Amino acid sequence: MTDQKQEQHLEPDLEHARRWRLILGRYADKNLQQANLSGEQLQLERSLDFLYQQEYKRRGIEQGKNRHGSLDASQLTAINWLNQSRKLFPKSTFERMQKQALERYQMTDLLKTPEHVRQLDANPAIAKALLSMRGKLSAEMRDAIRELIAKVVDELLQKIRPQFLQALQGRRNRFRHSHIKQAQNFDWRRTIQHNLKHYQPDLQKIIIQQPFFNARVQQHLPWEIVLCVDQSGSMMDSVMYAAICASILAALPAVTTHLVLFDTQIVDLSHLAHDPVEVLLTIQLGGGTNIGHALQYCAQKIKQPQRSILVLISDFEEGGSVQQMYKTISQLNEQGCKLLGLAALDQFANPCYDHATAQQLQQRGMQVAAMTPEHLATWFAEIMS
Numbered sequence: 001m002t003d004q005k006q007e008q009h010l011e012p013d014l015e016h017a018r019r020w021r022l023i024l025g026r027y028a029d030k031n032l033q034q035a036n037l038s039g040e041q042l043q044l045e046r047s048l049d050f051l052y053q054q055e056y057k058r059r060g061i062e063q064g065k066n067r068h069g070s071l072d073a074s075q076l077t078a079i080n081w082l083n084q085s086r087k088l089f090p091k092s093t094f095e096r097m098q099k100q101a102l103e104r105y106q107m108t109d110l111l112k113t114p115e116h117v118r119q120l121d122a123n124p125a126i127a128k129a130l131l132s133m134r135g136k137l138s139a140e141m142r143d144a145i146r147e148l149i150a151k152v153v154d155e156l157l158q159k160i161r162p163q164f165l166q167a168l169q170g171r172r173n174r175f176r177h178s179h180i181k182q183a184q185n186f187d188w189r190r191t192i193q194h195n196l197k198h199y200q201p202d203l204q205k206i207i208i209q210q211p212f213f214n215a216r217v218q219q220h221l222p223w224e225i226v227l228c229v230d231q232s233g234s235m236m237d238s239v240m241y242a243a244i245c246a247s248i249l250a251a252l253p254a255v256t257t258h259l260v261l262f263d264t265q266i267v268d269l270s271h272l273a274h275d276p277v278e279v280l281l282t283i284q285l286g287g288g289t290n291i292g293h294a295l296q297y298c299a300q301k302i303k304q305p306q307r308s309i310l311v312l313i314s315d316f317e318e319g320g321s322v323q324q325m326y327k328t329i330s331q332l333n334e335q336g337c338k339l340l341g342l343a344a345l346d347q348f349a350n351p352c353y354d355h356a357t358a359q360q361l362q363q364r365g366m367q368v369a370a371m372t373p374e375h376l377a378t379w380f381a382e383i384m385s
Contacts, residue, residue: 018037018041021037022037022041022044022045022048043084043088044088044089046084047084047085047088047089050081051081051085051097051100051101051105054101054104054107077109078101078107078109078112078116079109079110079112079116079119082098082101082110082119083119085098086121094121095123095125095126096125098120098125098126099125099126099128099129102126102129102130102133103128103132106133108133111130111133111137111141114140114141114143114144115144117130117141117145117147117148118144118147118148122148122151122152122155123152124152124156124237124240126148126152127148127149127152127240127280128236128237128240130145130148131145131149131236131280131281131283131285132236132285134281142281146277146281149277149280149281150277153243153244153276153277153280156240156241156244157244157248157276160241160244160245160248160374161248163373163374164245164248164373164374164376164377165377166377167374167377167378167380167381168252168377168380168381168384185213186211186212186213187211187212187213190212191208191210191211191212192206194210194212195207195208195209195210222254222255222256222307223254223255223307223308223309223384224255224256224258224301224302224303224304224307224308224309225249225255225256225257225258225308225309225311225380226258226260226298226301226302226308226309226310227242227245227246227249227258227259227260227311228260228262228294228295228298228310228311228312228313228314229242229259229260229261229262229313229314230261230262230263230289230291230312230313230314230315230344231261231262231263231267231283231284231285231287232263232285232286232287232289232315232317235285235313235314235315236285238313238342238344239261239283239285239313240280241373242259242313243276243279243280244276244373245373245376245377246259246273246276246279247273247274247275247276247279249273250273250274251274257270257273258270258273258298258301259272259273259279260294260297260298260301261283262289262290262291262293262294262297263287263288263289264287264288264289264290264319265287266294266297267282267283267284268297288319289314289317289318289320290318290320291312291314291316291318291320291325292318292320292322292323292324292325292327292328293320293324295310295312295324295325295328295329295332296324296328299331299332302332302337305332305335305336305337306335306336306337308337308338309337309338309339309340309380309383310332310337310338310339310340311340311341311342311376312339312340312341312342312366313342313344314341314342314343314344314353315343315344315352315354316341316353316354316357316358316361317353317354317357318354318357322357325361326360326361326364329361329364329365330364330365332365333364333365333366334365339365339366339367340367340368340369340379341358341361341362341366341368341369342369342371343358343368343369343370351370
């Protein structure tokens with residue numbers, strides 16, 4: 001075999017060795033000495049080592065001295081690690097590392113000052129981690145966390161609100177036109193008809209000088225919507241989206257919105273339904289679950305069952321009286337209340353709930369499903385039309 005062929009044969013093996021070296025960390029030095037890391041790969045390793053050496057500390061494993069000199073993970077501060085990792089890793093990978101740093105390893109050095117908090121990426125995973133830690137922080141730090149939570153909520157609202165309102169503001173009326181320019185309401189028939197005179201033969205295109213849009217049939221009859229949200233420890237993602245959906249619903253005319261959170265206790269945040277940031281800063285995640293008790297409370301809020309919708313957002317793991325829960329659902333169904341059970345989702349967006357309990361609720365008149373906020377809006381629109 002020629003030297004060139006040997007080099008071509010060894011190159012993939014060397015690359016695999018380097019990848020394994022990065023995966024296994026510095027303790028693989030002895031067995032993977034041939035995997036000489038480049039300067040950029042050493043930076044990757046230093047960043048990974050800074051984070052995942054926390055795992056050894058969690059397990060009480062004593063660590064030897066690092067061996068990279070000026071490239072030591074020990075030379076990094078938490079905020080330098082954050083800034084360096086943001087540059088080194090793809091966005092999705094960095095967000096996962098950032099979340100692990102706060103949630104799994106409790107790296108509170110990232111939260112030493114408000115400025116540190118402002119350097120964190122504003123995304124739902126980080127918001128969730130910060131909300132779980134806010135009780136341990138100073139008032140100044142809580143203000144910085146409020147700013148970050150507000151950014152996350154605003155980004156989610158910008159994403160969810162248009163589709164939510166689109167579904168809820170009525171079907172398109174082809175016989176009425178609107179000055180509000182929304183892509184979903186685009187009247188292509190009238191637009192083409194009106195702009196045919198601007199056809200350009202050389203381009204074989206119609207130049208649209210005046211687009212037209214349809215109006216929508218408005219809902220005028222009042223509806224009452226009750227969001228009953230499980231705030232036990234595993235439900236943070238669901239609580240966040242429930243708070244955002246509640247704020248959109250609260251702004252709709254002719255819709256009365258109730259927002260009720262529960263574990264073994266009940267917290268009625270209906271007065272804050274318009275403010276999702278304040279809702280998220282008010283919740284106290286954790287504790288047990290008493291769904292039946294919460295449903296009884298919500299049933300008392302409903303004045304006109306036939307024009308009411310109750311949405312239970314939970315994993316359906318009842319810690320209280322299962323029979324009380326079933327009885328309340330049966331009674332509401334008999335009264336004509338529309339019932340939806342929204343199943344909790346795990347960190348990979350897979351439904352995660354007690355299927356046996358969900359089946360019993362379905363038999364008593366509750367529709368059970370895992371829905372995105374957009375699908376929830378469509379479901380509301382179908383019920384309310």
